[in-house]
Amino acid sequence: MIKQDIDDCALISRGKYFELITTDSINQQTHIPVGASPENIGRFFGAVNLSDIAAMGGIPEYFMAAFNIPSSLDIDFIDKFESGLNEILQRYRVEYLGGDSKENSTISFTGICIGKALKTNTLRRSNIKKGQIVCVTNALGKKISAYIAYKNGIRTKENANEIMSIEPRIKEGEIISKNGGRFMMDLSDGLGSSILQMKKNYGLGFRIVRDQVPIHNHLFHVCQISGIDPYNAILDYGGDYELLFSIDNEGSEETAAKLRSMGINFSMIGDVWEGENILFDGERWNPVNSIGYEHFRTID
Amino acid sequence: MIKQDIDDCALISRGKYFELITTDSINQQTHIPVGASPENIGRFFGAVNLSDIAAMGGIPEYFMAAFNIPSSLDIDFIDKFESGLNEILQRYRVEYLGGDSKENSTISFTGICIGKALKTNTLRRSNIKKGQIVCVTNALGKKISAYIAYKNGIRTKENANEIMSIEPRIKEGEIISKNGGRFMMDLSDGLGSSILQMKKNYGLGFRIVRDQVPIHNHLFHVCQISGIDPYNAILDYGGDYELLFSIDNEGSEETAAKLRSMGINFSMIGDVWEGENILFDGERWNPVNSIGYEHFRTID
Numbered sequence: 001m002i003k004q005d006i007d008d009c010a011l012i013s014r015g016k017y018f019e020l021i022t023t024d025s026i027n028q029q030t031h032i033p034v035g036a037s038p039e040n041i042g043r044f045f046g047a048v049n050l051s052d053i054a055a056m057g058g059i060p061e062y063f064m065a066a067f068n069i070p071s072s073l074d075i076d077f078i079d080k081f082e083s084g085l086n087e088i089l090q091r092y093r094v095e096y097l098g099g100d101s102k103e104n105s106t107i108s109f110t111g112i113c114i115g116k117a118l119k120t121n122t123l124r125r126s127n128i129k130k131g132q133i134v135c136v137t138n139a140l141g142k143k144i145s146a147y148i149a150y151k152n153g154i155r156t157k158e159n160a161n162e163i164m165s166i167e168p169r170i171k172e173g174e175i176i177s178k179n180g181g182r183f184m185m186d187l188s189d190g191l192g193s194s195i196l197q198m199k200k201n202y203g204l205g206f207r208i209v210r211d212q213v214p215i216h217n218h219l220f221h222v223c224q225i226s227g228i229d230p231y232n233a234i235l236d237y238g239g240d241y242e243l244l245f246s247i248d249n250e251g252s253e254e255t256a257a258k259l260r261s262m263g264i265n266f267s268m269i270g271d272v273w274e275g276e277n278i279l280f281d282g283e284r285w286n287p288v289n290s291i292g293y294e295h296f297r298t299i300d
Numbered sequence: 301m302i303k304q305d306i307d308d309c310a311l312i313s314r315g316k317y318f319e320l321i322t323t324d325s326i327n328q329q330t331h332i333p334v335g336a337s338p339e340n341i342g343r344f345f346g347a348v349n350l351s352d353i354a355a356m357g358g359i360p361e362y363f364m365a366a367f368n369i370p371s372s373l374d375i376d377f378i379d380k381f382e383s384g385l386n387e388i389l390q391r392y393r394v395e396y397l398g399g400d401s402k403e404n405s406t407i408s409f410t411g412i413c414i415g416k417a418l419k420t421n422t423l424r425r426s427n428i429k430k431g432q433i434v435c436v437t438n439a440l441g442k443k444i445s446a447y448i449a450y451k452n453g454i455r456t457k458e459n460a461n462e463i464m465s466i467e468p469r470i471k472e473g474e475i476i477s478k479n480g481g482r483f484m485m486d487l488s489d490g491l492g493s494s495i496l497q498m499k500k501n502y503g504l505g506f507r508i509v510r511d512q513v514p515i516h517n518h519l520f521h522v523c524q525i526s527g528i529d530p531y532n533a534i535l536d537y538g539g540d541y542e543l544l545f546s547i548d549n550e551g552s553e554e555t556a557a558k559l560r561s562m563g564i565n566f567s568m569i570g571d572v573w574e575g576e577n578i579l580f581d582g583e584r585w586n587p588v589n590s591i592g593y594e595h596f597r598t599i600d
């Protein structure tokens with residue numbers, strides 16, 4: 001019953017709007033690298049939940065939280081965590097409505113974000129259609145590069161904090177939803193996991209062109225040192241929280257120009273077709289390689 | 301920032317209605333007694349969340365969940381847990397909207413229940429007023445008696461399952477809200493904790509009359525064996541999830557008769573006044589004795 005949602009949020013019909021509700025947990029085992037500041041962990045906790053609202057073109061309005069934490073947890077940690085969470089909620093004018101707090105032996109924080117989107121502008125994944133042009137905001141791999149470095153023993157505070165420093169693409173999501181966006185999702189779990197889900201749920205594949213994929217400089221640098229292929233890295237690891245979306249093929253240049261004129265930085269990386277996923281210039285992708293899930297694998 | 305909410309749910313204004321949202325977690329350390337069946341744990345998980353909607357006179361409509369669970373957790377446990385959860389959601393016609401699942405070293409389940417209540421019928425705690433008659437549904441202490449037995453080493457499956465077999469008072473909450481109820485809350489945390497919260501938030505005390513408090517037979521029986529005072533037990537321990545509510549003093553007999561004629565089983569146990577809490581016939585209550593919180597203290 002508990003399954004990956006078909007969309008980034010659950011939808012409840014409210015007149016002309018959909019109410020959007022999402023829940024996302026972070027916990028000690030999976031998400032919190034040693035050295036990350038409590039403030040940054042709190043911001044990250046808020047941001048991953050807000051990102052799900054952004055991924056449907058919505059505006060976040062309310063936030064709730066459930067803390068399951070050890071009684072031994074330093075009160076100073078909680079204060080700083082909450083200060084980071086507050087900061088991001090205030091930045092996006094999201095009202096905090098309270099929640100629940102329980103004692104448990106390990107930390108898990110569950111967030112709930114409630115937002116809204118005009119029904120006509122809600123970018124559901126089911127809007128995917130053959131022929132659409134596939135786009136991604138900004139560049140992929142900055143978080144991944146910090147994660148690879150961290151996993152390889154470079155456990156600096158800078159790397160730990162970089163992993164957690166994500167920005168929910170609220171403004172981008174809203175603009176894209178109003179100006180020609182079709183389907184949309186966030187890349188929390190990596191490009192590979194995302195296109196696998198779309199293939200599974202809608203039977204449509206992606207043809208991604210290697211040279212069009214915007215890779216962050218940091219990732220090239222870390223991959224050079226570690227010997228990892230940067231294109232495999234962006235398939236297999238998540239954590240970037242950029243938006244993957246489509247626009248219609250017809251008029252795509254005009255749509256792209258309009259989005260760019262409104263400040264959206266994005267790349268057109270391929271198209272949607274009826275066949276299998278073909279990634280990076282004709283190479284058919286073997287999905288068993290994909291391990292991109294839960295942002296990163298266990299952080300230990 | 302994470303605090304006990306002033307009401308059992310957060311409220312969002314939606315036309316003539318309040319949308320009611322609550323989140324409640326259960327976890328390994330605090331809530332799950334050894335021997336409880338997975339189905340029963342799933343039902344309990346649903347019920348504690350639905351109970352918060354009932355406590356405001358609302359109708360539950362949607363449910364979401366976030367699972368933080370070990371990868372080693374038996375899939376059979378999860379299946380049965382979900383089957384118990386499904387059962388209670390279907391019984392109250394609550395739609396499951398999905399959620400999130402993450403890996404962590406200990407179990408915590410966070411539920412989110414979304415419901416609604418007409419604004420005119422929403423029984424907020426701030427409706428408390430001097431002179432109101434204080435009432436409680438059904439009898440207190442059946443869960444507490446099982447918990448006391450469990451804590452004293454009688455760890456039978458029956459006791460473990462009895463602790464978890466709560467029923468959200470949805471029907472009762474709705475009828476009370478439409479027929480003279482004033483403030484309302486559920487007794488998840490015990491009578492002592494509830495009246496302390498009301499005193500702290502609204503400055504009003506309760507005068508509870510000993511002979512009027514409906515104590516379940518099981519509690520008398522267990523207290524006789526264990527030497528615990530049953531009245532202290534219902535102050536200090538929660539877990540019953542009965543409704544504590546008030547009606548106006550004026551016309552209280554008529555209101556009570558009407559509620560009874562509609563199938564509500566309840567007792568009038570005292571009144572609201574401006575002084576300190578006086579519990580059980582003139583004895584001023586020393587709140588430092590109260591340990592009623594988080595349903596039960598840690599289950600170990």
